[in-house]
Amino acid sequence: MVKTETLFKKASKEEEQIVLSFLLKEFDTKVREIMNNKSIFIKQRGVKEVYIVNKELKDTIEFIRNNSLELTKNIFLAGYPIGIIHEKQFQLEITGGFYFNKYMEKRLIIKTKQFLYGKDIVLANVNEYTLPFKKGNWLAVYGRGKKDSGLFYGVGKALVDSNELSSAPPNTVIIKGYKHRPFDLGWYLRFEK
Amino acid sequence: MQLLKLEEQRGYQLNKILFFYFSIPSSNYLIVKNLLLRLFVYLFMLDEISYSDVYDLGNKLGYLPYMIQRFVELIGEKETIKLLKFNEKKLKTVIRLNNLKTQFSEIDFLLLQKKIIFKKIRDIPEAREIVFSPISIGATIEYLNGYYMVQGKNSMFPPLILDPKPHEMIGDFAAAPGGKTTHIAQLMKNKGKIISIERSKRRCTSLYSNIVRMGVQNTIVLNTDARAIVKSKIKFDKILLDAPCSGSGVIINDPSRKTSKKEEDLAIYSKLQTELLDAAIQTLKEGGTIVYCTCSLEPEENELVIDRVLKDNDLKLVDIPFSFERGVTKFANYSFSPELKKAVRLYPHKTNGEGFFIAKMVKESGKN
Ligand SMILES: C[S@@+](CC[C@H](N)C(=O)[O-])C[C@H]1O[C@@H](n2cnc3c(N)ncnc32)[C@H](O)[C@@H]1O
Numbered sequence: 001m002v003k004t005e006t007l008f009k010k011a012s013k014e015e016e017q018i019v020l021s022f023l024l025k026e027f028d029t030k031v032r033e034i035m036n037n038k039s040i041f042i043k044q045r046g047v048k049e050v051y052i053v054n055k056e057l058k059d060t061i062e063f064i065r066n067n068s069l070e071l072t073k074n075i076f077l078a079g080y081p082i083g084i085i086h087e088k089q090f091q092l093e094i095t096g097g098f099y100f101n102k103y104m105e106k107r108l109i110i111k112t113k114q115f116l117y118g119k120d121i122v123l124a125n126v127n128e129y130t131l132p133f134k135k136g137n138w139l140a141v142y143g144r145g146k147k148d149s150g151l152f153y154g155v156g157k158a159l160v161d162s163n164e165l166s167s168a169p170p171n172t173v174i175i176k177g178y179k180h181r182p183f184d185l186g187w188y189l190r191f192e193k
Numbered sequence: 194m195q196l197l198k199l200e201e202q203r204g205y206q207l208n209k210i211l212f213f214y215f216s217i218p219s220s221n222y223l224i225v226k227n228l229l230l231r232l233f234v235y236l237f238m239l240d241e242i243s244y245s246d247v248y249d250l251g252n253k254l255g256y257l258p259y260m261i262q263r264f265v266e267l268i269g270e271k272e273t274i275k276l277l278k279f280n281e282k283k284l285k286t287v288i289r290l291n292n293l294k295t296q297f298s299e300i301d302f303l304l305l306q307k308k309i310i311f312k313k314i315r316d317i318p319e320a321r322e323i324v325f326s327p328i329s330i331g332a333t334i335e336y337l338n339g340y341y342m343v344q345g346k347n348s349m350f351p352p353l354i355l356d357p358k359p360h361e362m363i364g365d366f367a368a369a370p371g372g373k374t375t376h377i378a379q380l381m382k383n384k385g386k387i388i389s390i391e392r393s394k395r396r397c398t399s400l401y402s403n404i405v406r407m408g409v410q411n412t413i414v415l416n417t418d419a420r421a422i423v424k425s426k427i428k429f430d431k432i433l434l435d436a437p438c439s440g441s442g443v444i445i446n447d448p449s450r451k452t453s454k455k456e457e458d459l460a461i462y463s464k465l466q467t468e469l470l471d472a473a474i475q476t477l478k479e480g481g482t483i484v485y486c487t488c489s490l491e492p493e494e495n496e497l498v499i500d501r502v503l504k505d506n507d508l509k510l511v512d513i514p515f516s517f518e519r520g521v522t523k524f525a526n527y528s529f530s531p532e533l534k535k536a537v538r539l540y541p542h543k544t545n546g547e548g549f550f551i552a553k554m555v556k557e558s559g560k561n
Contacts, residue, residue, distance in 0.1 A: 056386055057413060060362075060427070064413075068424040074417040076397045080410045095405050098339075116337075143334060151303075151334045 006044040008051075008061065008075035015085060016040050019050055022090035026138055027103050034103065041078060047086060052099065053079030092138055097155035104140035104155070106133045108174065115141060115153055119177045124170035132162045139175065242270045250277055255448070259456045260441070266525060267490065268540070279542035280444045286323040286330055287314070287546075288341040289349060289372075293379050293408045300340045307333065316515060317349050319379070339406040344372045345446075347539050347546035348488075351433055352376040354513055354553055355484040359384035361430040366419040366473055369396030371403035373435055378409040387412040388427065390419040420472045428478045436466045438487035438494050442548020445541055463493045467501050474506050479558035483508075486551040490538070492524040495550035499536060500529040507557040510535040518543065520552065 011019065019040050023031045039058045041051040053061070057078050065072045082096035097104075107130040108121065115121050127144050141153040156175030160168065247270045251261035254277055264273040288311075290300045297319065304311060308327050314320040321341075323330055330336065331343050352373050357363045359381045365374045368389035377387055389404075389412055391397050397416045404412055415422070419434075439454045439462050440447060466487070473483055487494050499520075502508060510532045520536030522529045536552035 052410075054410065057411065060386055060388070060413060063427065064425045067426045071415060071417065071421065071425050074415045074421075075413060076391075076394075076416040077401050077404065077412070077414040081405060098405070098408060113334075116334075152338055153334070 004044055004046065006042075007072055008041060008043045008078055010058075011040040011042045011050070015042055015048070015050075018085055018088060019082075019090045022092070026092075027100070030103050034100070038079075042085070043075070043077075047084045049081055050083050050085060050090065051077070051079045051081050092155055094154050097140060097152070101140050101152055101155075104138065106131045106137055106139050108139045108141050108156075109144045110141060110153065111144065113143065113153075115156075115175070115177060117177075120173045121156065121175040121177070122170065123165060123168055123172040123174060126165075126174060129162060133158050135159060135161050141175065242274060244270060246270070247273050247277075250274060254281065254451070256451045257455075260451070263456075263491070267492070267521070272540075272542070275542045276540065280448075282445065284345065284445055284546065286326075287344060287346040288321050288323065288330065289317075289344050289376060289379075290319050290321060290341050291339055291375070291379055291407050292319070293383055294339050300335065303335050303340065307335075314346060317346065317353065319376075320346055320349055322346070337406070339408050342372060342375060342403070342407065344376075345443075345547040347544055347549045348372055349376060350515065350539070350549065351435060351484050351486045351551055352380060354515075354551055355431055355433050355482065357381050357385070357431055361385045362427065363387045364422070364427075364429040364432040364473065364476065365389045366422070366432060366434040366469060367391065367436055368400055368414070369393060370399040371407075373433060374400065374412060375403055375407040375409050377433065378404075378407070378411055381411065383409065383411050385411055388415060388422070388429075389413070390415045390417060390422060392416070392418050419469050423472055423475050425476075427476060429476055429481060430478055431482045432473045432477055432484070434469055434473050434483065434485045436462075436469055436485065436487050436494070436498075438462055438466070438489035439491060440488055441490045442488045442539075442541060442550075446547065459491050459493045462489070462491075463497060466494055466498045470498060470502050471505075474502060474508065474556065477556045479556055481556050482511075483554045483556070484551065485554070486549055488547055488549055490540070490548050490550070492521055492527065492529075495538075495552070496520050496522070496524070496529045496533045496536065497527060499533060499552050499554070500527075503530055503532065503554075508554045509557060511553050511555055513537050513551060513553055520550070 023034065027034060037055045039053050041053045043049045043051065061078055080099055082099050083091050083093040109127040110121055110125050111127050112125050114125065133139060135158055137158045138155055139158055140155055143151050143153050159173055159176060244265060247265055248261055261273065264276060290297045309323060310325040311321040311323050314322055335341065357377050357380050362385065363377055365377060365387060368374045369391040374387060374389045389400065391400055391414065394416050397414060400414055439459060440450050444450045470485055477483055485499065489495065512535050515537065517537035517539050520533040520538060522531055522533050536550065539546065539549040541548045
């Protein structure tokens with residue numbers, strides 16, 4: 001893939017629509033609260049990275065742009081990254097999981113740390129889930145080992161409906177582990193190495 | 194004169210010990226007498242340290258000779274010996290708890306659950322020194338969740354001295370990997386604005402991952418030379434310049450520094466540091482504050498840089514409310530403004546941490 005790099009800029013109407021429709025689907029009425037005084041920004045570095053930027057930072061970015069386009073090109077990050085736009089779809093990433101986890105009510109509580117190493121979550125490793133979920137819903141993954149009770153592990157897209165689980169075999173994959181695009185917290189360790 | 198006074202005091206101490214020694218009957222308190230004798234020998238020996246002893250030790254430990262000569266010039270033979278010995282140790286692991294994620298008490302609880310033993314550190318409520326940990330402290334789920342940052346104790350002082358407030362516009366002029374940017378964000382409760390500038394793209398990546406992991410949302414990272422920020426016309430309330438430096442205060446973490454920098458390199462650093470500080474001053478609001486720091490012990494990178502900018506700008510040094518050693522006003526052929534006593538020097542062996550120089554300045558209003 002050609003690594004195109006663009007300015008850190010406000011999302012176009014179309015890009016904004018893609019992200020907002022994702023947020024509406026996942027968080028429904030809470031979107032108003034989440035997006036209050038916030039804007040969506042895009043930085044393309046090969047993929048289109050999506051950022052949530054508050055009003056004060058947005059004004060500062062504009063101020064910088066008005067005085068030096070050169071410096072605007074040097075913006076590496078502003079606000080908080082939440083995911084990417086890929087083939088006109090928004091894809092949540094682990095950073096987005098951090099950002100939204102207090103709003104994510106569909107939670108999967110797991111027994112092992114395998115997910116942190118990019119491995120799949122199979123039914124046998126699931127302790128419980130907080131609310132019924134449908135295939136394609138985004139779930140927040142939490143640990144409940146002896147030592148990590150209640151700590152956030154990452155996010156993932158459900159591959160099955162929760163009502164299928166009672167009759168499913170233990171090796172049924174519920175969330176796929178991703179080694180390349182970060183969905184789990186272990187990504188930080190892999191990324192920094 | 195000062196030296197003579199010290200020698201006089203030591204002679205007085207030695208005499209006092211001898212007096213006690215002989216006034217205790219030999220049949221009794223043999224242990225006490227023995228201890229006094231040892232103390233006497235120790236103090237006497239300390240007096241006997243010569244430049245060649247220090248030089249030999251420096252040589253044995255692999256330092257370039259110019260470094261030893263400069264340390265002796267700066268702190269004397271005895272302190273240099275202590276510094277060199279300290280640099281052979283390993284620093285205690287220290288973490289900074291991040292209350293942008295959750296309360297300190299909750300993090301303490303989670304650490305204790307993992308059987309990690311820690312203690313609090315004076316003057317830094319957010320710091321914990323790890324006394325014992327059965328697991329790697331940089332790979333726990335709490336770490337990945339950004340509940341803490343593994344960070345040198347003394348590197349927490351510059352943000353505390355900067356004292357950023359929510360709603361201010363703060364500049365961090367040499368920011369990666371972001372120990373101080375994320376600390377500043379925490380002190381600002383994730384409000385206001387931070388512009389973090391880092392010239393190296395590779396290092397911007399670790400700055401990015403620390404900012405995101407620690408949950409910082411009030412920051413813009415600029416991947417550029419900090420001298421270019423003048424073009425933005427931004428006016429900062431406060432600026433931290435943790436300048437790139439020769440690193441002679443952190444040999445304990447990087448022993449390669451014993452040989453990696455030549456004496457001539459100091460002038461190159463000094464020039465860059467002065468230029469960065471000049472850029473910082475230009476972009477500071479009137480009445481605004483700058484904290485300048487380095488992890489170097491070399492006066493050319495510290496007092497000399499401050500002395501230069503004080504001459505050319507309407508700046509004044511302000512007192513730093515921690516009890517560290519003060520900046521020097523004389524070194525080799527240099528003499529600096531007496532105001533430099535307001536800056537502080539954190540010597541590794543005296544503070545049990547990384548070496549730092551920190552100066553705090555305010556830009557006077559109505560001028561410049
Ligand atoms: C002492 S380190 C900063 C440590 C950082 N403040 C922290 O607490 O994590 C100095 C940094 O300055 C960067 N640097 C060097 N020259 C620079 C310049 N001209 N402009 C901006 N950054 C520069 C270096 O790449 C390095 O990351």
